[in-house]
Amino acid sequence: MNKLNTFREAVNPESLCNQACAAADDASALLAAALKPTATYSQVTLALEAILALTAKGLAGDAAAYAQYQSLLLELHIPGDARTEPTRRWMASQVYRMEDEFAPALSDFSALPVDQFREKVDAEIAARTRVKHPMSVHLFQGSPPLEDVRFFLQHHWNRSYNFYSLLAELAFRFEAIEDASVFYRNLYGEAGAEAPDRSHPALLSHLMTYFDIPLQVDFPALHPLEKAYLNNRIRCVRHTDVAWGLALLYAVESVSCVNHRRIYELLQRLGVPEEPSEFHRLHGTQDEIDTEEMWELIAKLAPSATFQRQFMQSLTRHFEINRAYFDMLWQQMQEQSGQPA
Incomplete structure (x- = not known):
């Protein structure tokens, strides 16, 4: 069975976090709150869950979600307040893990000398x-x-x-x-x-x-x-x-x-x-x-x-x-x- 199809069928964005998906359209605001030096852990995780929901939808073919998650990921990549650097890198790394699930299957792959x-x-x-x-x-x-x-x-x-x-x-x-x-x-x-x-x-x-x-x-x-x-x-x-x-x-x-x-x-x-x-x-x-x-x-x-x-x-x-x-x-x-x- 194709791994990509299996992942798309298994990952329902709503299962990531109901509250996060309800606020997916406001993910930018959630991220802005999460990247304040005074942000709480719950604010960071709420923003991350919203971004992961968009990532799953975007990689499954939703063009609007794809555009939004790429924008939010770039915001995590652009240098900002040094106090939020560990938070931004950690959040980005979780997006990478989801992207890994959609890596090309390479069905005809074989190792070579x-x-x-x-x-x-x-x-x-x-x-x-x-x-x-x-x-x-x-x-x-x-x-x-x-x-x-x-x-x-x-x-x-x-x-x-x-x-x-x-x-x-x-x-x-x-x-x-x-x-x-x-x-x-x-x-x-x-x-x-x-x-x-x-x-x-x-x-x-x-x-x-x-x-x-x-x-x-x-x-x-x-x-x-x-x-x-x-x-x-x-x-x-x-x-x-x-x-x-x-x-x-x-x-x-x-x-x-x-x-x-x-x-x-x-x-x-x-x-x-x-x-x-x-x-x-x-x-x-x-x-x-x-x-x-x-x-x-x-x-x-x-x-x-x-x-x-x-x-x-x-x-x-x-x-x-x-x-x-x-x-x-x-x-x-x-x-x-x-x-x-």
Whole structure:
């Protein structure tokens, strides 16, 4: 029997907490109360039960519930009052546990020797790369208007400006320093090495400033699918099973050079000066080293069939969310510029 169907049949959101479900539409207010430093345990659990009810409904196909739970989860992920950090992380971790129940079943899964496993992973990434998406074809092989480029870069900033935090989160999942050091070396480069003004967020901000794109992200205003994309990245690197985070970051890093090179070439065609383009020029060449170091760590863990299954579940979920997110951006871009959707 399909595990996903079994879970959907077994979990009745009303069984989570009748009181919480009665107040599901007011879950934002419940969460706001729960995130006050003076909140009681009962306020925290009441808010969590409301969020879990929305999560179960959303993952079972309720679009409104899905949008609301992604918004509330992103609120838990965004840094806030330091006094509520433990509460926010604990509440988010309970949402992750429910999301795990809906992980792709992978009915055709079978463990492979490590070298064949990498071939399978790389083939899957190559087949699902963003470069083949219609929006990418429009931007990188066509003659996009400036407003389309600016729209793309704005959302590129939303998902890229704090990439360093994903590396830091995943590094903490490893007890052995030689394993964690893979991410610390990458993080050192992200932070600009010995020159903080050369940090990658700082370099990328120059491009945003050039295109007059605000650096402050308006998280509540983001589309639910963009929130889902950002939430899944944080969920994966915080997951107690490191296969989830490794799959997510390997998928991102392994195509980084190609993606950034395409963006740099686009900027060159538009006549963007070298200084604001530097972030993409650098990333068009240097991320291959990070990818190989990360695979060496993956290869140490890959003999485990459980690791391979979780890795592929993470990869599958990432690409499902990524595709929906890029489809949404492409539709919005076309609507913005008056093109037929």
